[in-house]
Amino acid sequence: MSENGTQTVRTGGIRLSYRSWGAEVGVPVVLLHCLGEDGEDWRGPLISGLAGRHPVHALDLRGHGESDWPGSYALDDFVGDLRGFLDELGIDKAIVVGHSFGSVVAYLFAQEHPERVERLVLEETGAMRPLQPPQEVPEPPPGIPAFDWEVKVQWARQRNDPDPRWWDRLGAITAPTLLLGGGDGSHLPQQDLHLMAERMPDARVLTIDGAGHLVHEARPMEFTKAVLDFLAED
Numbered sequence: 001m002s003e004n005g006t007q008t009v010r011t012g013g014i015r016l017s018y019r020s021w022g023a024e025v026g027v028p029v030v031l032l033h034c035l036g037e038d039g040e041d042w043r044g045p046l047i048s049g050l051a052g053r054h055p056v057h058a059l060d061l062r063g064h065g066e067s068d069w070p071g072s073y074a075l076d077d078f079v080g081d082l083r084g085f086l087d088e089l090g091i092d093k094a095i096v097v098g099h100s101f102g103s104v105v106a107y108l109f110a111q112e113h114p115e116r117v118e119r120l121v122l123e124e125t126g127a128m129r130p131l132q133p134p135q136e137v138p139e140p141p142p143g144i145p146a147f148d149w150e151v152k153v154q155w156a157r158q159r160n161d162p163d164p165r166w167w168d169r170l171g172a173i174t175a176p177t178l179l180l181g182g183g184d185g186s187h188l189p190q191q192d193l194h195l196m197a198e199r200m201p202d203a204r205v206l207t208i209d210g211a212g213h214l215v216h217e218a219r220p221m222e223f224t225k226a227v228l229d230f231l232a233e234d
Helices: 045-051 075-088 101-112 149-160 164-172 191-199 220-232
Strands: 007-011 014-022 029-032 055-059 094-099 117-123 177-181 203-207
Touching: 007 075, 014 045, 014 075, 029 075, 029 101, 045 055, 045 220, 055 075, 075 101, 094 101, 101 117, 101 164, 117 220, 164 191, 177 191, 177 220, 191 203
Parallel strands: 029 055, 029 094, 094 117, 117 177, 177 203
Antiparallel strands: 007 014, 014 055
8 A cells, every 4th residue: 555545457568556545345446536636636525425335436547547648548448457456456337427527438338248247337438429510729837737648639529529439338227327417517418417317227317406517526525415315226
């Protein structure tokens, strides 16, 4: 364990850093952060609420935090990392919670490995359809970034011209799914959450209006209650 409280695993030649809290029994919960953050972003009421009933693991995605910055950031790389992470920890099936970029990784993983996802929570997720107009591929800011800027560059390209299977295979997600939107103040089209839910076999949308894109930060107690209520359902 590092001085920052993180542990590491190696999978596919990549070192991944993560933080763990909570019970030793129960279905494990894996938390996936948004672009530019790391696993520390989840610390707060959600961790406290989950940790009494679940082992909780907050991963630093590749190119972020204390995980390796390998320069290759195809979404399939992130999906493979998550699979390898679960394998290394001996987790056959997990509850996966993702925010924004992390939520896209979460649902692409759920498409590829539906048998390994118990439940899925997607906070302010993105519909992977071609953007019109496309995003500009961003130039790096001055100074040393807190994450590998190449992640953002490659994400913009994939967001502009996504693989059609990412949209077409939403129906392959078998886990009960909660799509959480921030309503007013979010830069994402909120109708996309409903369009995605319609394509999934067992999905619903909950809007915490006025929370914007950072729902778990802007409205932590409401976000936590929504997640815990969803996980407690039969």
